[in-house]
Amino acid sequence: MKFNSLKKPQKSLPYDWYFQQEVYEKEIENIFTNDWIYVCHTDSIKTNHYRTLQLDKKNIVIIKNKKNEISLFYNTCSHRGSQIFQNEEGIIKTPSIMCPYHQWSYKIDDGSLINTTSIDYENFNKRKYSLKKINFYIWNGLIFINFKKSEEFHLKNVFQYFDPIINKIKLDSFTVGHIWKKIVRCNWKIYWENYSECLHCPNIHPELSELVPLYQRRLVDIKDHPEWNILKDTYDSPKYKGGLKKGSETWSADGSAQGFSIREIQSDLESRGQIYISTWPSMFLGIYGDHIRIVRLIPLNSEEVELTAEWLFETETLSSSNYQKENVIDFGILVMKQDASISETNQKGIYNLQGQEGVLMPEEYLIRNFHKYIRNKLSL
Amino acid sequence: MKFNSLKKPQKSLPYDWYFQQEVYEKEIENIFTNDWIYVCHTDSIKTNHYRTLQLDKKNIVIIKNKKNEISLFYNTCSHRGSQIFQNEEGIIKTPSIMCPYHQWSYKIDDGSLINTTSIDYENFNKRKYSLKKINFYIWNGLIFINFKKSEEFHLKNVFQYFDPIINKIKLDSFTVGHIWKKIVRCNWKIYWENYSECLHCPNIHPELSELVPLYQRRLVDIKDHPEWNILKDTYDSPKYKGGLKKGSETWSADGSAQGFSIREIQSDLESRGQIYISTWPSMFLGIYGDHIRIVRLIPLNSEEVELTAEWLFETETLSSSNYQKENVIDFGILVMKQDASISETNQKGIYNLQGQEGVLMPEEYLIRNFHKYIRNKLSL
C-alpha cells in the first residue's frame, strides 16, 4: 500500500540560501528570468487599462486594449529610458502609448514607435526604437511571462502540480472579484515551504483545521499516512476520508457557499473539499466550492516576498444581490495572514546556524520536491 | 547656415551608469574630488556664521568671520575626529573655533591649533594638529572648492558654458534673498540631462513655455532649428526670435519684474529673455530680468541628488517695501519641482534595460557634450 510521505530524514536547504545576496541574485537569474512567471488573470485588467509588475529590477506593463487584446512591454521609453506607466494600474488615456517625458508615441498592439517630438534625423530608423516586447502566453485566462524571448509554453513544464480536473473549468470566463496584496518579511522559498505542508495547520490555522478535518492530522492528503487505506475504511469521517467538515460547502468563514457552485467539478469538490494546482516559483491556485483563489509570489529582495491574491467567481455569483463575497475573501485573508506571520518567525531563526541546515520530516515530501527544483536551478 | 542640433543619432550613456555603485564611486573620485565644486554665494553666509556641506563622505565647514573673510576646513577635530560644527548653518559662538567634545580651540582664519585642554606633552608639536584646510576660490562672490590641494582656478576650465556678458555684472554685490532645498530621487546626471534640453518643456512646464515661447517649440536656442535664420526673419514673434512673451519682463508667476532690473545687461536680457552659465558637475546659474537664480547639485548617493537654489537680488530690490519676492521665488520652485518629478520618473525606467542605452535626438546636443565630459572623466 503506497503512501506519499518520505521514508527517511532529508536535509533541508542550507540556511544561508534564505538570506544571502549571491544566492538571491542567482535565483533571480536562473529561476525568475528562466521560468514562466504568473502575472494575473486577464480579468484583473479592465478594458483600455494597464497594470505594471515589478520583478527585481525589471518593471513591465501589461496592457488590455479596447478590443480586450493583451500586450506586454518593458515599461521604459526607447528615447532616454523614462518610465512610461507610473502607477500599479490605470486607464490608457491616449490612443497610443505615450511617454510622459518627451511624448514619444508607440502603437499599443506591437509597441512600434509612431512619432518622436524632435526634428527628424535624416534616415532615422524608427524600427530600432520600438518598445521591447515580453514573451507571454495566456493559458485559460491566466497570463504568464517568460523573459527568454523564444521560450515556448508547455503545460507540463509550467505546472509542477497539475490536476487535469481543472481542464473541465473555463477559467477564462471567471470574474475577478477581489485583489489583495501583502508584503511578507521572509525569503520567498520560506513561504513556498509553508504552503507545501500541513504540519503547522492545527496550531497556526485553527479555523481552517476545523473546516478541513484532515488538517487536524497535520496532513495535506489522506495518502500521506502509511495506513491511509485502513484508516479510510475504518472511520467514516472527513478526517480520514478527506473533504470538508460535514455541512460545509466551501472555504469560507461559516463554511457555507452562498455563491453559484463551480458546476463542472462539483462532484469532485464534494469528495475532496478543494483542488490545488501550482507552478514554481510564482503561483498556486485553489478551487473551492463557489470560488477560486490564485496567489502570486514575487520576491522583493532576499528577505521579502510580495503576495498578490485574486479571488475568481462565476460571473453570476458576483451579480447576485444576495452574495456576500466577504464570507470567502475574509477567510482566505485570515489563512494567508496566519501563514505570513509564522513564515516571518521562521525567517528570523535561520540566520543563527550558518553553514548548517534543517531536516525534512515524512509529511514534507512536497518541500523535498521543491528543494530538488531549487537545487537543480541553482546548479545551472 | 549653421545650427546647433546633432546631425545623427548618438547613443546615450549606458543605463547601468545611472545606478551602479561602482560607477557612482568612480564619479565621486574622478569628478567630484577632481573638479571645482560650487559651494554657495558669499552672501549666503552671514557675518560670524558658518555653513556646512556634505559631499559623499566629506563634511566641510565654510566660515565667514567678523571681518567677512571666508575660510574652509574639513569639519573634523584633529584630536579624536569629532565633528565640530553640528548644524547646516549657525553662529560662531566663540572667538576661536572650539570642538564641542574636548574644547580644543583653533584659529578661525587658518585653523591652527591654539590650545588643547590636556596636560602638556613635552615637545608637543601643535602645528601638526591644525584643522585641515580646503582649497577654495571665490570668483565674483561665488565660492568654489577643489579637494586637490594645488589645483588652480581657471575660469575657462571651470565653466563649460560661460557667457562673457556675465563679466559686466558685479555678482559679489548681490544679496541672497532666499535659499531652497530639495532631494530628488534620481541620479545626478539625470537632472543635468533634464536641464540640458527643452524637448520636455511644453508638457512638463506649461507655465514656463507660455512665458518663453521658444520653449513651446521644444528648443533651448533659436539656432537649434536647421532653418532658424529663415524662421527668425519670417515671423515677428519670440517663438522664433527668442526672448520672453511680449509684455513680460522676468521669470515670475505673472511675468512682471517688480524689482530693480539688472542694469548692466538689461538690453541683452530684453532680447534674450534669460542668460545661462553652468559648471559641471555642480552648478547652473540663470540671469533674469530682476534676479539671478543659482542651482547647486550635490549627489547623496547613486540614486539621489540634492538641489540647493539661491535667489540673488540687487540689494535695493530687497529693501524696497513694495517688492514681492515670492513672485519670482515661487515660479522658480514650480519649474524645479516639475523637473524633479519627471526626473524621478526617468530614473524609475532606467533599471529595465541593463547593458543597453537610449538615443540622443537632434536637440540634445548639450546632453551630448555632457556625456562626452562624463565618458572622459570615467575613463581616467
Added chain:
Amino acid sequence: MKFNSLKKPQKSLPYDWYFQQEVYEKEIENIFTNDWIYVCHTDSIKTNHYRTLQLDKKNIVIIKNKKNEISLFYNTCSHRGSQIFQNEEGIIKTPSIMCPYHQWSYKIDDGSLINTTSIDYENFNKRKYSLKKINFYIWNGLIFINFKKSEEFHLKNVFQYFDPIINKIKLDSFTVGHIWKKIVRCNWKIYWENYSECLHCPNIHPELSELVPLYQRRLVDIKDHPEWNILKDTYDSPKYKGGLKKGSETWSADGSAQGFSIREIQSDLESRGQIYISTWPSMFLGIYGDHIRIVRLIPLNSEEVELTAEWLFETETLSSSNYQKENVIDFGILVMKQDASISETNQKGIYNLQGQEGVLMPEEYLIRNFHKYIRNKLSL
C-alpha cells in the same frame, strides 16, 4: 613619583576602523565571537522566564527555569530553522520548550528533543536534533557567554580592569531594580573611548563634574596628574584627593543615598566615591554608595551600538517604602544620554579624514590600552 598619563603622543586608531564593513565583520569574528560577552545579571530574568539577545546574526535565548537554573541556546528550532522565542523577554508557557511553528518540544535544561509532531521515521535519531547549547559561565550572578564551545572562564582573562574590592560584595544577591536601553548611532569603540577618559567631563557632564570634583580637572584618577602626590597633600579637597563632593553619598540627582549602603565596601566608597570594573568588549560596572550600575554594549552594525543598563540594589533598599529609586536611575540616564549625544557627534566627524587617525593625549592612557587590545585582536 609615578603617574598614569601617557608620556608622548600616540596615534589613535585609523578613522576607517570606525565605519568600514570589513573591519566590523572582523571585529564580530575576532572579538565578539572569541571573547566572553556579558549577557545580564541573573536577577534580570524572572523565574520561569526567558530573555533573548541578538548579537550580529546570532539570536540566543537565556532561560531561567522554575528552579532558577539558567540554560542558554541558539534561538532556532532544529526542524526547519524557525525562531522559537519571539520577544525580548517573556514567560515560559509550556513545561518544555516548544517551537511555535510545528510544536517540536525540547527539554528546558539541556535542549534535547522530546517530541516532533510528525509520523515517526524508522530509526529517527532524536539526539541529532537537540537545540544548540551555548557555552556560558555565571560569575557572581553575572552571566557571560562565549561562542567558542570549549573556552574556559578565567577571571583575569575576562576583566581588563578588575578591582579586588568587588570580591567583598555578593553581587549575586543583589536585585535588579531597573533596566534601560538606548541605541547610540556610533561605532561601539567610540562609546568605549568616551567611557575611558574624563577630558570631556566638565563640558559634557556639568552635573556629574559637580558631584565628582576630580572630573572638573578632566581626570579619571588623581594619579593621572604628574604632580598628584603634591597636589593631594596641598589641597584638602576631593578635587585633588578624589571622592564625592562633601556631603554627597552616591551618584544621584541630589547626591544623597537614600538606600541601604553597600556595607562591605562602604569605607572604600567613602574615600573613592565610586569603583569601576570593566570587561572588553561588552561591559562596564560602577559601584556607588547605595547601588551598582552595569552597562552592556552590543554593536548592531558598524555605526550603531546598543546600550543596556541594569541598576542593582540591595534587596532591602528596593523593599523600603521610602526609597526613591528614580534619584539614582535618572542621574545615570542623564550621564549616559550626555555620553551618547557627544559620541554620535564624534562619529559624524570620522568619515572626513580617511587613511588618517587622531592623537591620544596624556590623560587617554586607558584608550591607549583599549586600542592595543583592538589592534591585537584584529591582527589575529
